[in-house]
Amino acid sequence: MNFWRQPGFWPSFLLVFLSGIVVLVMRQDTLRETAFTVLMFIGLASSLNILMGYTGYVNFGHIVFFGLGGYFGFFLLSEMGWPVYLAALGGGVLSAIIAYIIGAAVLRLRGAYFALATIGVNEAARAFVSNFEPFGGSTGMYVNFSAYDRYGGAGQALWFTFILLWLVVLAVIVVSYLVKRSRFGLGLSAIREDEDTAMVMGVNAPLDKTKAFLISAFFPGLIGTLYFFKNGNVEPDDAFRFQMSLEILVMVMLGGKGLLLGPIVGAFAYERLRGYLLTSVIFKNLHLATSGLVLLLIVLFVPGGGVGWLRERFPKLRRWLE
Amino acid sequence: MILQVQEVSKRFGGLQALLDVNFELPEGQIMGLIGPNGAGKTTLFNVINGVYPPTQGQVIFRGEKITGLPSYEVARRGLARAHQVVRPLNDLTVRENVMVGACFGRERHSRSSAASLADQALAQVGLIDRADQFALSLNVAQKKRLEMARALAARPYLLLLDEVLAGLNPSEIAGMMETIRAIRDQGFTILMIEHIMQAVMSISDQIIVLDYGQLIAGGNPHEVANNPQVIEAYLGDPEMTARLLAD
Amino acid sequence: MIHVLPSIIDGLLIGFVYGVAAMGLTLIWGVMRVINLGHGATMALGMFCTYFLFSDLAVNPYLGLVAVVVLSLLFGFLIYGVALQRVIQSGYLSTLLATFAVNMIIIGIGTALFTTSPRNIDFSAGSITLGPVILQGTRLLAALAAVVITGGLYLFLYFTRPGKAIRAVSDNRAAAELMGIPSSHILALAFGLGTMLAAVAGGLTSTFFPFTILSGATYQLKSFVICVLGGLGNPLGALVGGLFLGALEGIVPTFMPVSWVPVVEFALFVLVLVVKPTGLLGAK
Numbered sequence: 001m002n003f004w005r006q007p008g009f010w011p012s013f014l015l016v017f018l019s020g021i022v023v024l025v026m027r028q029d030t031l032r033e034t035a036f037t038v039l040m041f042i043g044l045a046s047s048l049n050i051l052m053g054y055t056g057y058v059n060f061g062h063i064v065f066f067g068l069g070g071y072f073g074f075f076l077l078s079e080m081g082w083p084v085y086l087a088a089l090g091g092g093v094l095s096a097i098i099a100y101i102i103g104a105a106v107l108r109l110r111g112a113y114f115a116l117a118t119i120g121v122n123e124a125a126r127a128f129v130s131n132f133e134p135f136g137g138s139t140g141m142y143v144n145f146s147a148y149d150r151y152g153g154a155g156q157a158l159w160f161t162f163i164l165l166w167l168v169v170l171a172v173i174v175v176s177y178l179v180k181r182s183r184f185g186l187g188l189s190a191i192r193e194d195e196d197t198a199m200v201m202g203v204n205a206p207l208d209k210t211k212a213f214l215i216s217a218f219f220p221g222l223i224g225t226l227y228f229f230k231n232g233n234v235e236p237d238d239a240f241r242f243q244m245s246l247e248i249l250v251m252v253m254l255g256g257k258g259l260l261l262g263p264i265v266g267a268f269a270y271e272r273l274r275g276y277l278l279t280s281v282i283f284k285n286l287h288l289a290t291s292g293l294v295l296l297l298i299v300l301f302v303p304g305g306g307v308g309w310l311r312e313r314f315p316k317l318r319r320w321l322e
Numbered sequence: 323m324i325l326q327v328q329e330v331s332k333r334f335g336g337l338q339a340l341l342d343v344n345f346e347l348p349e350g351q352i353m354g355l356i357g358p359n360g361a362g363k364t365t366l367f368n369v370i371n372g373v374y375p376p377t378q379g380q381v382i383f384r385g386e387k388i389t390g391l392p393s394y395e396v397a398r399r400g401l402a403r404a405h406q407v408v409r410p411l412n413d414l415t416v417r418e419n420v421m422v423g424a425c426f427g428r429e430r431h432s433r434s435s436a437a438s439l440a441d442q443a444l445a446q447v448g449l450i451d452r453a454d455q456f457a458l459s460l461n462v463a464q465k466k467r468l469e470m471a472r473a474l475a476a477r478p479y480l481l482l483l484d485e486v487l488a489g490l491n492p493s494e495i496a497g498m499m500e501t502i503r504a505i506r507d508q509g510f511t512i513l514m515i516e517h518i519m520q521a522v523m524s525i526s527d528q529i530i531v532l533d534y535g536q537l538i539a540g541g542n543p544h545e546v547a548n549n550p551q552v553i554e555a556y557l558g559d560p561e562m563t564a565r566l567l568a569d
Numbered sequence: 570m571i572h573v574l575p576s577i578i579d580g581l582l583i584g585f586v587y588g589v590a591a592m593g594l595t596l597i598w599g600v601m602r603v604i605n606l607g608h609g610a611t612m613a614l615g616m617f618c619t620y621f622l623f624s625d626l627a628v629n630p631y632l633g634l635v636a637v638v639v640l641s642l643l644f645g646f647l648i649y650g651v652a653l654q655r656v657i658q659s660g661y662l663s664t665l666l667a668t669f670a671v672n673m674i675i676i677g678i679g680t681a682l683f684t685t686s687p688r689n690i691d692f693s694a695g696s697i698t699l700g701p702v703i704l705q706g707t708r709l710l711a712a713l714a715a716v717v718i719t720g721g722l723y724l725f726l727y728f729t730r731p732g733k734a735i736r737a738v739s740d741n742r743a744a745a746e747l748m749g750i751p752s753s754h755i756l757a758l759a760f761g762l763g764t765m766l767a768a769v770a771g772g773l774t775s776t777f778f779p780f781t782i783l784s785g786a787t788y789q790l791k792s793f794v795i796c797v798l799g800g801l802g803n804p805l806g807a808l809v810g811g812l813f814l815g816a817l818e819g820i821v822p823t824f825m826p827v828s829w830v831p832v833v834e835f836a837l838f839v840l841v842l843v844v845k846p847t848g849l850l851g852a853k
Binding site: 056058105106108109111112113115116117119120121123124128246249253285286287288289290291292293295296299300303 | 602604652655656659661662663665666667669670671672673674675676677678680681790793794797831832835836838839842843
């Protein structure tokens, strides 16, 4: 398919692509760190969007895939000595497998029941991991510093990891766009609008939902591994920050769910907001409350998110704001 | 025979919705399914296209047993349905709605060929001007046409129409009837539930009558209209009876 | 078996309180099909309210509950009016996210105001000894309060006009509106009641265990488990489910490390949702 000819693809792709280029050219550590966080959020939000925005199934536990996949990937590179990109793939594959298992149980639930089940899954995963010995119990695992030597020491490794993340996020965007424009994506939107009618029209909803779920789970696993590798350690409270699940959800809603550009804009905007709040004297402690307020305002007044609002206000720009 | 329904019964807890329904539908015909409200007509449709399985009995479609298959499997085999209570995919455009039918129906079109097929179907039902509008914005009559276009785009062997004329004014009804005739002339087989007696009697090759979940009569429109059991079943509705007798 | 008896009984008594909390959640779902993700936060607010009345104003916690009832009812009306009324017709996702946002706001402000240091109500109501079992006064009083509240709720729903109106709207909103019931007011009332039940349950819980603003989350998940066990929308189911969960929590730690209790609860939760989503007692 000629996705490179479609105008809707380029703004999203270029935003991420150019961000990476800027960081690589400036070669500043602090900029890289900020960019890493933003890219990570973009990747997580965009992958959540495939399930939530396209298919209409809200996963409150998206971070489970980041955590479990990341844990496993970290284990592969730290204990088993795998190179980071293979370990990351391993993390992604594990997340997909877990999504398959969870999905077999919970995807048959509709609407709010599904959302509730994902909340339950998230909590159970957290409790499980903090009790499970090979993963280091509640203290987690620490990286064996020799893992960094392969890349020429910690400094080089951090840059290498950044590049990997940048490529992964670009891949998420491409995949997300391909899905949206494909027949598969049309089926997903049909499921979102009216699942029973979609099935009557021939959409194999059980299978397609599972595929969407797997795709949305794979990338967080990759990203999690890269994140923990960069940090040098992984522990349950860090990996399953339920708060992060919520933040990712807010990002998707803020930018506009179901759109390619939505999660990207949402991630950027949220990251800026978060940064501002954390450094402002007044708002330092109110960052969660402010995110909640932002979410409420979006839900009540701008349900289509920022990009959704732009599309409505400027119909001529719709081709570009996808 | 494109469709064979054999001894189909359906029970919901204490309620016997269908009992021992038997009929056959030859290819290329229009068969009307009539009966008083609550007779089980939509239930029969639901059993045929896989929304739920029958408690007993078989449904055979083009020689294959489709009893108990999920609705998407039935749709893939070439059976499409337009619902009584219209269910458009609201946040999609009219064209996209119809494309879903084309992509996931019998012929499994790719998205690009589905788009042109969708436009053809929309032209056929007279909705082509609204192809880029959101389905949400259509009125009831237009949504009914959309249901029809979606079902047509799936290029089914058999089309199930569930009260597609309900809620339409006389000129809209005439328009829809034209469309149905045109569809029949293209070679589609149609099984239609309808309450508008004039319409069903004039367009059907055969009619079957359901009452309290049981088939009480079958035959050509003239035979059915003069069948005493049918008249009795409709006695609760004198207007209806008078109309039948007047035919 | 006999050595777990004290734990089971203790669990059952606590279970009464869990049941009250779950009733709040299930009432809101039953009447307006909204899953109140701010439920836990409201429980935590109930805990703090009772605590401050006790520690700063030396008000007996059980008397303090009266204030909790009034304040939480009003608070519930406020939340409904601000966050829910506008989106109540927009589908489950909007209302889910709206209550979720409210939760974030409450927790966020609460964390800023109260920090996360644990609070404790140092109140002893003595104890009663029955054979091998020692019953804590706080547990008994809480169970009693729970029974009284449940009774009150029942009387309200079945014998007062607003209560009957709530049941009508919950059965069939369109029909109720046709009969002249101002469903928007009723929904606000139902939400207020649900919030009140959560806050009172929180207040009672604060007499048992230390808590922080974040404790609500744990109890919220227990409430979900209970509602799903008892059937979403079924208040009796919520009470029975509460007792069941309380008893379960009494038994499990005797043969498993306590940290596995949440896992067991959530496994149960997902299991019931998947196997019998209408709950063991059947939902509305």
